[in-house]
Amino acid sequence: MTTLTTTGPAPARALDLRTRFYDELDPLLDAHPDVDVVLAVIGAGYLPRTIARHPGRVIDVGIREQALVSVAGGLALAGRRPIVHTFASFLVERAYEQVKLDLGHQDVGAVLVSAGASYDVSAGGRTHQAPADVALISALPGWTVHVPGHADEVGEILRREAAGTGRVYVRLSGQRNARPGPVDGRLHLVRDGGGAAAADGTAPLVVAVGPMLDTVLAATADLPVRVAWTATPHPLDTAGLRALLPSDRPTSLAVVTPYLEGTGAGAVAAALADRPSRVVHVGVPAETELRRYGSPREHAAAHGLDAAGVRRRVEALLG
Structure with a gap:
């Protein structure tokens, strides 16, 4: 890993x-x-x-x-x-x-x-x-x-x-992270969250996809969560996901994507089928139809995909 x-x-x-x-x-x-x-x-x-x-x-x-x-x-x-x-x-x-x-x-x-x-x-x-x-x-x-x-x-x-x-x-997106990551199809741990919960893998995990990494890092900077990242969400690195989550106790996971919320939920559910888990998917809500042009930044905020919106969803998972 x-x-x-x-x-x-x-x-x-x-x-x-x-x-x-x-x-x-x-x-x-x-x-x-x-x-x-x-x-x-x-x-x-x-x-x-x-x-x-x-x-x-x-x-x-x-x-x-x-x-x-x-x-x-x-x-x-x-x-x-x-x-x-x-x-x-x-x-x-x-x-x-x-x-x-x-x-x-x-x-x-x-x-x-x-x-x-x-x-x-x-x-x-x-x-x-x-x-x-x-x-x-x-x-x-x-x-x-x-x-x-x-x-x-x-x-x-x-x-x-x-x-x-x-x-x-x-x-390809207009949004981008400050630094490149490996594009080997795997999930990579970016931040372990610190403390005993991080050491034994029990701290909640937030998975950021592609250009959402910097937003997720900003949103969770002071939260007791681990952050992982991948540039290849399909097919999902199920072995990597399972390795990052405990096998003998309940799991909390958030998956943050820059596209339709819940995309890939089936793959996540299948990967964790034998483990008790609480999972939240954060993305563009399917029920939201914005009818004003606006800017990309305004759309991100309206969909809850800016740092403040992502933080609210992760805090709800923690709480």
Whole structure:
């Protein structure tokens, strides 16, 4: 079990995750002759050099998101490794049937990379918001979901998955943590909470997913809880979760996600089926439909996903 370091000076301000994704594409195409990039207008304006250096390998299908995924499926059937990109609401929700059939049912691989996350593009209205994207992808068999929280994680994930063959969803967000973490698919203990309860594993555990880590750390700074983190919520590191929780006494756990509340609840319940547990899932509430544009910060506060909102939910778990 590894423990991440969260002390010491923060590194220089990193690129945002989406910019890092665009910067990675040119060297990826150099390194992997079988990789193609498929776009639906969004992103093309950031890639003039990449398009010029790799003619025919950056394919813009226009504002046709269903065709975006279908073209990727055809490329994969032909032995290519497509990296497919647009906003999450268009890539997952609008083209969900094509994701299900042209990739999943055909049993071919691709790397889907979204931007916009739950409400990063709040000024675009509800059409550009997709808090349910991870739940939708997780409902399909054979997918891995990465939710990086730092630009360096984006680079590492892309380089690894470009060389792979599986079906992968990478969710990019405007929110980010100050420091990168390991993207090995595992849960990592970030803070042990201190005291005897932390030493014997009985202190409540708060699991932060992706870019929620810094918010969770701020929310729980003076609370008697342990904090763990992962950038890969699906499939869940069930062995790591069980190792972090006691096997012989009741368990308290909070899972904090930047997407739909309760996503992954089934996997958590299955992992702890033989243990008495009290679990709270913190995310974008399914019953909340905000009809004002606002800013991403205002949306986070309204959904209870700022530090104050997360703290209220963790305090309720403790109390």
